[in-house]
Each structure stands twice: as C-alpha cells, then as structure tokens.
Amino acid sequence: MAAEFTTLLSSKSSRTKRRRIHDNVQRAILEITSDSTQFTTPPDGAEAECEDATWDVADSEPDFPVNYSVNPDGSPTGATVFTCANIFEEQDVREAPISSESECSDTSDHDSDEFNDDGLADEISNWAKQCNILQSHVGALLSVLRKYHPRLPKDPRTLFETPREVSVRELTAGGGYYHFGIKQVLQNMRTRGLLELLPNEHSVMLQLSIDGLQLFKSSAYQFWPILGSVVNAVRQYVFEVGLYGGCQKPSDVSEYLSDLVSEMKQLETDGIVFGDVKYSVSVHSIVCDAPARSYVKCIKPHNSYHGCERCIEDGKWIAGRVTFLSTDKPLRTDDSFRNKADDDHHIGESPIACLNVGLVTQFPLDEMHLVYLGVMRRLIMCWLRGPIETKCRLPGQSVRTISDRLLSVQRYICCEFVRKPRSLSEIDRWKATEFRTFLLYLGPIVLKGILSKQHFRHFMLLHVAMYCLTSSRLCSSHLDYAQMLLSKFVQEAPELYGPEFVVYNVHSLIHICDDARLYGHLHAVNAFVYESHLKQVKKFVQHANNPLKQAVKRIIERQNGEVHAEKHAVRKDVICQKQHSSGPVCSSISCVKQFMKLICSTCTITSSVNNNCVLFSNGDIGFVRNIVQSDGDEVFLLCERFGSVGSFFNYPCKSEDLGHCLVATKLSPTLLAVKAAAIASKCLCLPHDRDSFVIIPLCHI
Numbered sequence: 001m002a003a004e005f006t007t008l009l010s011s012k013s014s015r016t017k018r019r020r021i022h023d024n025v026q027r028a029i030l031e032i033t034s035d036s037t038q039f040t041t042p043p044d045g046a047e048a049e050c051e052d053a054t055w056d057v058a059d060s061e062p063d064f065p066v067n068y069s070v071n072p073d074g075s076p077t078g079a080t081v082f083t084c085a086n087i088f089e090e091q092d093v094r095e096a097p098i099s100s101e102s103e104c105s106d107t108s109d110h111d112s113d114e115f116n117d118d119g120l121a122d123e124i125s126n127w128a129k130q131c132n133i134l135q136s137h138v139g140a141l142l143s144v145l146r147k148y149h150p151r152l153p154k155d156p157r158t159l160f161e162t163p164r165e166v167s168v169r170e171l172t173a174g175g176g177y178y179h180f181g182i183k184q185v186l187q188n189m190r191t192r193g194l195l196e197l198l199p200n201e202h203s204v205m206l207q208l209s210i211d212g213l214q215l216f217k218s219s220a221y222q223f224w225p226i227l228g229s230v231v232n233a234v235r236q237y238v239f240e241v242g243l244y245g246g247c248q249k250p251s252d253v254s255e256y257l258s259d260l261v262s263e264m265k266q267l268e269t270d271g272i273v274f275g276d277v278k279y280s281v282s283v284h285s286i287v288c289d290a291p292a293r294s295y296v297k298c299i300k301p302h303n304s305y306h307g308c309e310r311c312i313e314d315g316k317w318i319a320g321r322v323t324f325l326s327t328d329k330p331l332r333t334d335d336s337f338r339n340k341a342d343d344d345h346h347i348g349e350s351p352i353a354c355l356n357v358g359l360v361t362q363f364p365l366d367e368m369h370l371v372y373l374g375v376m377r378r379l380i381m382c383w384l385r386g387p388i389e390t391k392c393r394l395p396g397q398s399v400r401t402i403s404d405r406l407l408s409v410q411r412y413i414c415c416e417f418v419r420k421p422r423s424l425s426e427i428d429r430w431k432a433t434e435f436r437t438f439l440l441y442l443g444p445i446v447l448k449g450i451l452s453k454q455h456f457r458h459f460m461l462l463h464v465a466m467y468c469l470t471s472s473r474l475c476s477s478h479l480d481y482a483q484m485l486l487s488k489f490v491q492e493a494p495e496l497y498g499p500e501f502v503v504y505n506v507h508s509l510i511h512i513c514d515d516a517r518l519y520g521h522l523h524a525v526n527a528f529v530y531e532s533h534l535k536q537v538k539k540f541v542q543h544a545n546n547p548l549k550q551a552v553k554r555i556i557e558r559q560n561g562e563v564h565a566e567k568h569a570v571r572k573d574v575i576c577q578k579q580h581s582s583g584p585v586c587s588s589i590s591c592v593k594q595f596m597k598l599i600c601s602t603c604t605i606t607s608s609v610n611n612n613c614v615l616f617s618n619g620d621i622g623f624v625r626n627i628v629q630s631d632g633d634e635v636f637l638l639c640e641r642f643g644s645v646g647s648f649f650n651y652p653c654k655s656e657d658l659g660h661c662l663v664a665t666k667l668s669p670t671l672l673a674v675k676a677a678a679i680a681s682k683c684l685c686l687p688h689d690r691d692s693f694v695i696i697p698l699c700h701i
C-alpha cells in the first residue's frame with residue numbers, strides 16, 4: 001500500500017490540486033511510508049516540500065471533470081488528462097473494502113484546527129474521481145486523514161455518495177441495461193452549472209452517440225453506452241444517457257433503446273423546465289460508425305449490396321468485396337426512408353422511427369470512421385501493400401523516405417495535436433488522429449516527389465476537399481468546390497487503384513458534403529469526442545466481477561460530484577500564463593507584464609518553435625517572440641512578420657487562394673506589436689527550403 005501511494009503521488013501527473021489537499025495527501029504518504037515515530041507535521045517544512053512537488057497546472061489543467069469532458073478529437077485539453085488513472089488497472093480489487101480505522105478519530109493529538117475542513121471531503125472526492133483512484137485506496141487514505149480530520153467519513157462510499165444498489169433492467173436475450181435518464185442528467189448538469197445554453201436559445205438540442213465497447217481482451221463482454229451532449233450549449237460536455245453490458249451486442253435493438261425512446265418521446269412532447277423556464281427538447285443528430293448506424297436504423301450492413309445510406313446505388317461484387325461505382329444515383333430522403341421506398345435497404349423497423357428524427361439526414365456519416373480510419377487508411381495501405389498490377393504500390397526506399405519525413409517534422413508539431421507523427425512501419429497502430437494529421441496537414445509535404453504525378457494529384461483532391469470541409473474559415477464558402485473535388489476523387493479512383501477500391505467508405509465521400517451543408521461543419525457531427533469518452537467509461541471497470549454495476553456506480557458518483565465553478569466558468573477571450581521578464585520587448589508598447597503562454601478559446605500560443613506561428617486577421621503571418629500586457633490591460637503579441645508568401649501546391653488550386661499551405665519567406669527581424677484579438681488562426685509551421693517555411697493554418701480545432 002505504501003509503495004502504491006508513493007507511486008501515485010510521485011508519478012509524472014501534472015495536475016495541481018489545491019495546496020490544502022496536497023498537504024494532506026503528502027502527510028498521508030509520509031504516514032504510510034514511514035514509521036509512525038518518524039512522522040512529524042511541521043507546517044513550514046511540509047509547505048516547503050509541497051512547493052518542490054507542486055504539479056504544474058498551467059500546462060494542461062483540465063477544463064472539466066473527466067466524465068463530462070469534451071475533447072475535440074481526443075486532444076490533450078480533455079478527457080485523457082490524469083495519467084495516474086491506470087496505475088491500478090491491472091489489480092484485482094474488490095469494491096470499497098474499508099480499511100480499519102480503529103486508531104483514527106478523536107484520539108489524535110495533532111492540531112486539527114490547523115486546517116480548515118470545509119470542502120476537504122469534496123476535494124478528496126473530486127481528486128479521487130478525476131484520478132480514478134480505487135475506492136480501497138481512498139478508504140486507506142481516509143483512515144489516515146481521519147486522525148487529523150475526524151469529521152471526514154470513514155467509508156469512501158459516503159464520500160462519493162455511491163448508491164448501495166442500482167436497478168439494472170435485464171434484457172430477454174441476456175445482458176442488462178441501466179438508464180441514467182436524459183432529463184435527470186440535464187437537470188443535474190444545470191444545477192451544477194454545467195449546462196448553459198447559448199444566448200436566445202429556447203430549445204435543448206441533443207446529440208446522441210451509440211457505439212459498442214469491448215472491455216476485456218480475454219472475454220466477449222462488452223458495453224454499449226448511449227452518450228449525449230447538448231450542441232447548443234456554451235460549453236459542451238459529454239454525458240452518459242444509458243449503458244448496456246453483456247456478452248454480446250444487444251440482439252433486440254428495440255428492447256435496448258426502449259428507455260431512451262420512451263423518454264425522448266416524453267421530452268419531445270413536454271420539454272424540460274430549468275428554473276421557471278420551459279425549453280423544448282429535440283434530437284440534433286445521432287453519431288455512430290457505419291455498423292452501429294445499420295444496427296440502430298435496422299438497415300442492411302454497409303458492406304451489402306443496398307448498403308449505401310444516402311443513395312440507391314446497387315453495389316457490385318468485385319474482387320471479393322461490394323463496391324459502389326456510380327456517383328449519380330437518386331438520393332434517399334427521410335420520407336423515402338420512412339416509406340421504405342427501397343425495400344431492399346431495410347431489414348426491420350427502427351425504434352428511432354417513432355421519434356421526430358430524420359433517419360437519413362440526422363444520422364451523419366461520421367468523418368472519423370469514414371474518412372480517416374476508412375479512406376485515408378485504405379489509401380496508405382494501397383501505397384504500402386497494394387496489388388502490384390495497379391502500380392500504386394511504392395518501393396521500399398520511397399516508404400522509408402516518407403517515414404523519415406514524418407519523423408523529421410515531429411518537433412514542429414503543435415500542442416493541439418494529440419500525437420506526433422510516427423513511421424509508416426507502425427501504420428497498423430496508427431490512431432484516427434494520426435490519419436487525420438496525415439490527410440489534413442502532412443500528406444502534401446511528405447508525399448511530394450514520392451507518389452507518381454497521377455496518384456499525388458488524386459490524393460490532393462481528397463486533401464483539399466477535406467481541408468475545406470473541416471476548416472470553419474472555408475467550409476461554407478467552399479462546399480460546392482469540395483463536393484466537386486470529392487466526386488472527382490471517387491470517379492478517378494478505379495483507374496488508379498482498381499474498381500475494388502471504391503467500397504462503401506470511398507463511395508460515401510460523395511455524400512459527406514451534404515452533412516457539412518446541413519450541420520455547417522463536419523466537426524459538429526464527428527465521433528472524436530465520444531470515442532475519447534468511451535475510454536473513460538472503460539476505466540470505470542476495475543475488475544471482472546459485474547462490470548455493468550461497477551460502471552453504473554462510478555458514473556452516478558461522477559454525475560453527483562462537486563464542480564469547481566471557477567474551473568467551469570466560461571473562459572475569457574485570452575488568458576496569459578507563466579509570467580517572465582526576459583524580453584524581448586517593443587518600444588511602441590508600454591509593457592507592464594510579459595508572459596510565456598497565451599491561451600485562446602481554441603489554441604495555445606507560446607514563443608517556442610512549434611507553438612509560435614500565427615495567422616492574423618489582416619493576412620499577416622509571423623512568429624511570436626513574446627506576449628506582453630500593456631498598462632491598459634490589453635494583450636499584445638510581439639511578432640516577427642514574414643514579408644512574402646506563395647503557394648506550396650498548384651493543383652487542384654493554388655494553395656495561396658485558400659490561405660493554406662503557404663510558403664513563407666523573408667522573415668523580418670523587426671518586432672511588431674499585434675493585438676491578441678487579431679489572431680485569425682494558429683498555424684503549423686514546417687521548414688521548407690533554406691529560409692522558407694510551409695505554413696498551414698490549423699483547421700481541426
């Protein structure tokens with residue numbers, strides 16, 4: 001136990017807890033790791049130790065509790081913040097074995113007034129939840145802390161408000177389902193300050209996500225969580241709506257979704273009341289991968305002849321797979337779906353059909369699975385392992401060159417990317433975010449001169465189209481252009497990669513613009529945030545004994561948890577951190593304070609080499625050398641500006657025309673002061689030739 005606590009708190013976790021809880025935890029560590037006769041509590045000494053061990057909050061303080069974190073793509077600001085969470089993952093523990101506390105309590109001769117106990121229990125509770133600490137370990141910690149704080153509970157279940165029993169609905173084909181309740185969760189969030197609707201909103205627009213989650217490598221046991229978020233909230237948090245657990249996928253989708261459907265019908269009719277105000281409730285969209293969509297919609301699987309969800313293309317069997325070669329077949333509509341106009345597409349009646357939900361338009365084609373894990377991965381696999389006769393397969397030397405180029409740009413990757421690029425030799429372990437980085441940013445640079453001209457130009461069609469559809473700056477103005485490029489990409493694919501290349505994912509590219517058109521932006525309807533949250537749900541299970549009840553109890557504990565209002569307050573436009581005094585400064589600004597870090601609503605800017613490139617609203621691009629605050633409290637960036645920009649590529653358009661992939665030269669050493677409010681976008685900056693850089697404004701944040 002002592003070693004575990006030591007490991008826990010000496011781990012490289014970078015999360016700062018408040019001084020008070022930190023002091024007390026350190027005190028507990030000393031108690032556990034030392035003989036009791038060696039334990040002393042000199043306040044000054046303890047404080048000095050804590051100063052040394054203070055965790056650095058500035059780098060990545062989470063914005064919200066783990067269970068509610070929205071992580072746009074699994075980025076570091078979100079859910080995967082507490083590295084100590086998996087320390088005990090492999091241990092076989094039982095829930096809440098309460099350690100002995102016979103010696104605690106009132107016999108302590110330490111000065112319990114030295115600390116203010118108010119809120120201490122809440123802080124321990126929050127810390128344990130955020131770090132996913134086992135209840136047995138929290139019990140041991142409480143037994144130590146109670147010597148000095150006898151008002152603390154001795155049972156961690158009291159601390160966490162753990163329900164002693166949860167009522168799981170048994171399904172007829174096996175497995176169980178627990179419904180947390182949309183209304184209850186939303187009202188709970190509202191009470192806790194986690195649900196604030198955008199100004200002038202009179203309705204709650206729910207986005208739901210349904211997907212399966214394998215829990216153990218050695219067992220078929222799986223979860224099927226129903227997750228949700230409010231898309232028209234000031235800040236979006238993912239929450240659990242329901243959770244199924246069983247040894248197979250719930251075989252009857254109507255039975256699985258019955259609680260969700262009945263509650264949504266009620267909410268569609270009655271709305272929801274916050275305070276004295278009644279709001280209508282509607283489903284904005286349901287985000288799933290293709291197998292989950294066919295399951296929920298009760299349609300043929302995506303790899304069957306009538307599997308396209310958006311048009312009535314009749315697939316063809318080529319080289320062992322169903323392909324969809326046409327790009328001009330009539331489109332499905334919500335009405336034609338309800339009327340089952342194409343009977344071959346359906347295998348049953350979806351339980352969602354009784355809700356006010358369009359079963360075509362409100363099931364977006366999730367870009368994460370379709371484009372990044374689907375098309376981009378398929379393209380790379382063709383280059384690495386494709387059939388020789390299609391001439392798309394690259395020689396080994398070319399593959400090594402691409403890998404070398406990927407590795408060489410690692411140090412230039414901004415903090416907004418969760419992962420740094422890896423070699424193609426690790427392609428089987430690449431994650432969705434890595435395929436996205438390759439397609440949206442690095443592909444044109446690392447593939448130039450490697451792929452044949454035809455294959456490179458074909459890849460550039462996909463690159464430019466997806467860059468436009470994921471960029472809030474370009475999406476609405478370039479929708480038709482992206483649609484044209486994607487159609488061209490799909491039409492040219494059979495000649496370059498063989499007709500068997502055009503499977504469901506590739507064909508569906510011609511339909512994905514419809515989602516961008518309807519929802520304004522592909523970011524609004526992708527699965528990155530939900531995939532990230534599923535990892536948290538998985539961590540709630542710490543042993544194989546009744547995983548469903550374990551997870552349900554952990555989720556309820558977190559839904560009842562305290563919220564630090566200051567952490568969840570809507571952020572100011574910019575936040576300056578890490579004050580310094582080492583310059584440089586600019587004579588035109590009356591500088592009061594200097595900072596190393598500037599946190600904006602979507603990005604973080606520093607003066608370090610990978611995080612200092614900025615595009616300003618007047619079109620200027622520069623490197624940030626310092627961040628200063630004037631005597632008028634206004635924040636300025638002191639920048640060196642590039643004197644000239646040009647296009648990195650000219651097909652299918654000049655990259656300069658999109659403000660994308662700009663070759664920047666003639667960096668002026670003169671410092672210019674630019675208001676932080678003038679930041680248009682943070683940029684990825686990669687070295688090009690001597691004294692020139694390729695600048696790519698970030699589009700995925």
Ligand SMILES: [Zn+2]
Nearest residue numbers: 308310311313
């Ligand atoms: Zn289609």
